[in-house]
Amino acid sequence: MTTASWLAIAMATIVSAALAQEGQTQSEEIEELEEIVVSASRIELKASEVGSAVTVITAEEIERRGDRYVSDILRDVPGLAVNRTGSFGAFTQIRIRGAEANQTLVVIDGVEVNNPAAGSEFDFGSLLVDNIERIEVLRGSQSALWGSDAIGGVINIITKKGQKGFRGFASASAGSFATHDLNAGFSGGGERYRFAFDASRFSTNGISHADEDDGNPENDGHTISQGNVSFGVTPIENLDIDFTGRYTRSFLETDGSIFNVSSLTDLDNDATVYQRYGRANVAYDLFGGAWSHRASVAVSDVDSKNRSNNATSFTSEGDKLKLDYETTYRFETESIPDAEHAATLLLEHEKDTIQTSSMANEVDIKTNSIAGEYNLSLFDDLHLSLSGRFDDSDNFEDEMTYRVTAAYNLRETGTRFHSSYGTGVKNPSLTELFGFTGTFVGNPDLEPEKSKSWDFGVEQGFFEDRLVVDLTYFNSRVTNLITGSGNTAVNLSGTSPAQGIEVSADAEVLDNLNLIASYTYTNAETADGTEQVRRPRHIASLNVNYRFLEDRANVNLGIDYNGDQKDTRFSPTFARSIVGLDSYTLVNVNATYDIHENVQLFARGENLLNEDYEEVFGYGTPGVSGFAGVRVDF
Template sequence: MSNLSFRSQGACARLAASAAISACLISNALAQTEPADDDTELDPISVLGNRVEGPSAAIGSAVSSISGEELEQRQIRVVSDVLRELPGVAVNRTGPVGALTQLRIRGSEGNQTLVIVDGIRMNDPGTSAEFDFANLLNLEVERVDVLRGPQSALYGSDAIGGVINIVTRKGEPGPTRFRATLEGGSFGAATGTASVSGGTEAFDVLVAGQAFRISGVSTAKRFALAPTSSLDRDGYTSGTGLAKVSVRPTENLEFTGVARYAEFDADRDGFGAASDGYPFAASIDSRDTERGKQFFGRAQVKATLLDGAWDHVVGMSYTNQDRRSFDGTDLKTYASLGEMTRFDYQTNFRFQTEGLVPASHVLTFGADHTRDAVKSFTASPFPADAPNPLRKHIDNAGLVGQYQIGVFETLFVTASVRQDFNDRFDEATTYRLASAYTFDRTKTKIRTSWGTGVKNPTTFELFGFSGNFIPNGDLKPERGDGWDVGFDQPFWNGRILLDATYFQQRVRDLISSETVADPADPTGFVNRPINLAGTSKIQGVELGLTVKPIDGLTLRGAYTFTDGEDATGATLVRRPRHIASFNANYAFLEGRANVNLGIVRNGRQRDFAYDAATYARTSVPLKAYTLVNLAASYKIHPNAEVYGRVENLFDKKYEEVLTYNTPGRAAYGGLKVSF
């Protein structure tokens, strides 16, 4: 246990504290007799923080962002790799590239984080209702934002830990532009991308595609008990297509459409009693495979009235995620199809008030309806009355209201409320209060937020069967609340930016699992989900630092301390107490050359070990590790660039998930052209 206290203050106390800080900031703003100078206004950021466009000064929650240019400087190919460098984020991958990749924000579960790409909710209702980052490669990504803390008042279920918003590039006015890359390297890796984009004031369009393959390494780890055991490589191939189009028949009306399609074929290793005498169930070398097809689409129309003061957005999203598992004889052992259909509407009305206290106001109202549907099949021998294939769906409707006030362009207070109506669970009301104040002289921004969250059990947890898993139809929604307080401080005319945040989060009725007798085989054991009675507690500190000492050189560092335990007092697994990162990027020779050094430190953490006979689980430690990556590029022509990188420079051996292997040192190189 850390020196930080876990003494609960209660939701009312946390709300009161947040409101008190907001009141204090209001008094400071009222004491200011002159509005801020025009040059103090900060650039607008994405709509993620408050679901409405506005200056960064209006965001009271903790948000971290990274641009597409920075992804290219790091030569990021799997988007989850860059998320490791952001405060509050922990990433775990069950093996090499293409394996299940989970992401946790502030110690929350993977399915308590909502992932949005181009306005589409990506979480898969067919499995655990989380998004598997394994198949999201860096195809035309323009920006990645991470919003930390409970956000269900804005985004509904799945947002207890936070929200990740990813935006891809769109066509720009001007001549048609073509871009392509070709790359190869270690483990038989080869990838190619191509895109065509363009537009005018009346429309823009982008079409892009990517193909990727790698022979990889074995998912199963070679244990010390059997150092000469033979392990085969587990390869991975994928293909992704992306299309985006916007049409603006008038200056007040815009129609937008986006579609993403992906296919993948991945070699898998099994999980069970290790033949080499390992004391726990482990990843076992096998010829299993998994194949999948994914479609994500959205269409929306935006109308802007009253000279931009009043806007309306109506949208429809549809996702289809199809996964199928096969054994070494190509016999289908499991299949899941998750579909999400969503209709949403949002309107924002902006107005100003003058007088003694000039203020800006934004009123927001939203409504949405979502249907999550699942169809699954398993070859496992479960009770005769178990539905196989399983077909289920859950409907949820939500209403959102939000009010934001800005005083003197330095103080912003935002209050949000959401009401959810679910056809299976009780109605849920969630809240959020956030405030931010920027001091005019020092540009110090103080921010604080408090919010509540809800996470409904998934259709799979309620009804699904798979492997050694059976469902529990009596599960209740997980409910959480959390608060944070922090500051952002620029120095040296903006060349240095320091941010720090302290946070606490609580989750009640956390869904865990218990080992019970197998209903199909009384001599065997299976796991089923249960709600843990009591409250799981998480707290920590997030630090970020960006320094630009000279032109062309950017130094970026982050550190997160997380202390989390479940309702029984056990340390939460796969949440390192300490995570740190450092990145140095230097562009020189008038921008033609670039060198990037990245370091990620993942501290000691715990993971579950399952008894090979009963599958009863215990918690065991995983060692800390440090990864170093080096990348460089050089423009040999204004339209051509050569590049190369080395990942895991010092060939570190490490585990992100118990008994699952990870790649060693690897080198890659390629060519990028554009015209």
């Protein structure tokens, strides 16, 4: 029996026994405000009204777990596989439901941050958790709502914004690998204005990117300087004008391969990446909010400089510009009692541009899109949506994508059924079309990748919803899958399938004891039946949170299991072969104690089992480590 199976059995046994005993002594129903989801539709929806599979991670959960990188938080989300290529800050990929990493769209404060100069993929290696309000993970093909890059799903990250009053905070910590972490900020606002600012500085000596077990003792350090700013005004009633900006500088020492050496080797290489994101948004409501309008402009710019032996070896710049206008009209119909309608129209213009040191001129792709969505709620129990999109691109044939969802709440039994079906499209990246380095030749004849996916799930509450379990089956089919072949990229013929099961459980075992568990089975293959790399079939997690001493103290235990997986190995002549990576289990503990209502001490232990493992073939991973610090709020 696998570790994942044991985790599931232990979870079910503990929760059932504890909840049964708790139910004998507690009769008062716990009422909470229902969670709102913003990424599953063009309008805000209650979680019970969403037909797509979505997971929401709140700021409170992030604080309790104590992780520093967003990618580590996402390891607990059903359907997600995380791979980091070596030390802290190294290139980190996330795959959803067996889709490729560049088939996941990442959005931060409304800005699409996939890098056009990096295969239209987002690197999670330098994304810290500082000042994040919530993370929403939307799974399944979402191109009808979000356009290209959303075949696997969407990861939407929302940072904290200013509210009425004033708040400030500062934190500092240190620990293993000569790690130091500083974070500070403030926020506030009045009746017609709001503002927020935070800054972070994270540094570590790290470990060797090239696996130390292969004879590579040199540590590779990492530093991040990060800043976020937002401000907004409400000059007149129902009119909001908001601006957000984000800046990150990441410096990372790296290793690499040399000819006639079959594994990674300690090298004097490094990379510096500058990320700049910004967005301006105007929202105006009419008729008491029945008719809303929103217009925005968003920009992202990512500059990368790679060096070898203190000499610049390669540079790249990826830019994205997006303009959009969206209007939604909400209405009710007397002919159908308890029927609520929302119709949305969306217009978009997007331009992606790249320039590298190996290219004579910059290249770009422009896309104009029109999309619509219709949401219908009947009798407060049945919620339906239909959306469609038309994309007109300079480089490809016009594309049509669509999505339908349904959610039905059976209140008598505490059961919720949810399902979705959607089509997706992923345009070839600019690097695949026009080349990237002097050794990679672009293929201008590439066709967009296309997908059809569906899922069906049942969510069931027990013990007056103190335990909520969700079981979802998913299935996707991708055609024209793009893959590397020699020194270029090609479309694979046939259909590449992926299917699996996601199980999640959220339990309030006692008033001060909470458990969250998940398990995912994924079977992702290419058209010829070959198992796709970096898609473990079994992934499981268990998170236990315990509050005590009148809630002044908190202990959080996290267990992440990653099953066996395949990966790619490059020979001394750069030929490819497939190798297997063993399963591993990571155990982390985070503890906090409030010595004052405004002062908190915290300590965290990671990889407490000192697991020796690989997430990517040939790259090292950290052993057991510890960190501690203090946080002050004022």
